Amino acid sequence: MTSPIHQPDVELTSEPFGPILARDIAAEAARPHSRLASALLREIVNNGTWVLARCADSGCGEVDVDLAALGLYRTVIEMADGVDVSIRQSVVIPAVPQLRTLFEASMQLQYILEEPLKYRERGLAWFTWDAIARLKRYKRFDKNTPAGKEYIAERVTDEAASRVTEADQAKVAEAIANMESLLANPHVLPFKQRYDAIKAAGKHPRLWCELCGGPRSRRELARQLKLHVTYSVLYGHWSRTSHAEDLYTFFMNVPGQGGAIRPLREASELLSIGGTAATFALRSTKRMLEHFRKGEDSYARWYVEKVRALYLPVTGARARKVV
Numbered sequence: 041m042t043s044p045i046h047q048p049d050v051e052l053t054s055e056p057f058g059p060i061l062a063r064d065i066a067a068e069a070a071r072p073h074s075r076l077a078s079a080l081l082r083e084i085v086n087n088g089t090w091v092l093a094r095c096a097d098s099g100c101g102e103v104d105v106d107l108a109a110l111g112l113y114r115t116v117i118e119m120a121d122g123v124d125v126s127i128r129q130s131v132v133i134p135a136v137p138q139l140r141t142l143f144e145a146s147m148q149l150q151y152i153l154e155e156p157l158k159y160r161e162r163g164l165a166w167f168t169w170d171a172i173a174r175l176k177r178y179k180r181f182d183k184n185t186p187a188g189k190e191y192i193a194e195r196v197t198d199e200a201a202s203r204v205t206e207a208d209q210a211k212v213a214e215a216i217a218n219m220e221s222l223l224a225n226p227h228v229l230p231f232k233q234r235y236d237a238i239k240a241a242g243k244h245p246r247l248w249c250e251l252c253g254g255p256r257s258r259r260e261l262a263r264q265l266k267l268h269v270t271y272s273v274l275y276g277h278w279s280r281t282s283h284a285e286d287l288y289t290f291f292m293n294v295p296g297q298g299g300a301i302r303p304l305r306e307a308s309e310l311l312s313i314g315g316t317a318a319t320f321a322l323r324s325t326k327r328m329l330e331h332f333r334k335g336e337d338s339y340a341r342w343y344v345e346k347v348r349a350l351y352l353p354v355t356g357a358r359a360r361k362v363v
Contacts, residue, residue: 059303063129066305070130073307077314080350081124084321087342088117091325095332100160104227108166109152109159113328115145120321127314130305133289136281139317140274144258146320150265151249153331161252168223168231169248175219181207182216315355322347 099106119142126135152162182188195201255261262271280286
C-alpha cells in the first residue's frame with residue numbers, strides 16, 4: 041500500500057513579519073479598488089469565453105489559418121483572468137508580467153486582424169513561426185544534433201540540471217519528424233522558405249511578422265500599430281519591475297523615519313494595472329467579433345449594459361474613448 045504524501049499541519053506554519061506581509065489586512069485595505077477592478081475583469085473574461093467559442097465556430101474554414109487569432113485571444117482572456125485573481129488579493133506587482141503578456145498577445149492579434157486581405161498570410165506566418173520554434177526545441181533535446189550536444193555540455197555546468205528529466209529519445213525523434221512534416225505542407229512551406237531565406241542572408245529572425253513582410257521587433261510592431269507610448273511604459277517602467285531591477289518596488293521612504301522595506305501586496309498601482317488589462321482585453325474582444333462575427337451587434341450592447349458602469353470608475357474619464 042502506498043504511503044500517504046506527508047502534509048504538514050498548516051496551523052504550524054510560521055507567521056509572516058507583519059510590517060512586511062499582512063495578507064488579510066492588505067486585501068481588505070485594497071478592497072474598495074480591487075472589488076471594482078475585479079468585477080470589471082471578471083465580466084470581460086466571462087464574456088470572452090463565450091466570444092472565443094462563437095469565433096471558433098465562425099472561422100474561415102481553411103486549415104491552420106484561424107489558429108493564431110484564436111490562440112492569441114485565448115491568451116488575452118487567460119492573462120486578464122490571472123490579473124483578476126492577483127489583484128483580488130492585492131497581489132499587484134506580480135500581476136505586471138501577466139499584463140505584459142496580455143499586451144503582447146493583444147498587439148499581435150491586432151496586427152493579424154487589422155487588414156482582412158492579409159489575414160491568411162499573417163495567420164499562417166504566426167503558425168509557421170510557432171512550428172519552427174517547436175522544431176528548434178525538439179532538436180535541442182536530440183542527443184544527435186549539434187543543438188542537443190551543446191545542451192548536454194551545458195547540463196554539466198548547471199547546478200539544477202540534475203532535477204530536469206532527460207527526454208525520451210524515441211519521442212523526441214517522433215516530435216521532430218512531425219514538425220518537419222508539418223513545415224513541408226504546401227500552405228506552410230512558403231513561410232518556412234522565407235525564414236530560411238532570412239537566415240541564409242546572414243540575419244537572425246526575431247519576430248514572426250518578418251515571415252509576412254512585417255516589423256522585425258516588438259518595438260517596431262508597437263510603433264506601426266501606434267502603441268509606442270504604451271510599449272515604452274510596459275517595457276520601460278514596468279519592465280524594470282518584471283526583471284527585478286526597480287529599487288522603488290523594494291524599498292520606500294517613510295517621512296521622518298527614512299528608508300524602509302516596502303510591504304508586500306502594496307496596492308498603489310492596482311487600478312492602473314487592472315484598467316490597462318481591461319482596456320486591451322476589451323479591444324481584443326471587439327476586434328475578434330468584428331472579424332469572425334460580422335454584422336453582429338453584441339459587443340456594443342454588452343459594453344453598454346454590462347461593462348461601461350464598471351469600466352469608467354476603474355480607468356477614469358481619460359479612458360472613455362479607448363473602446
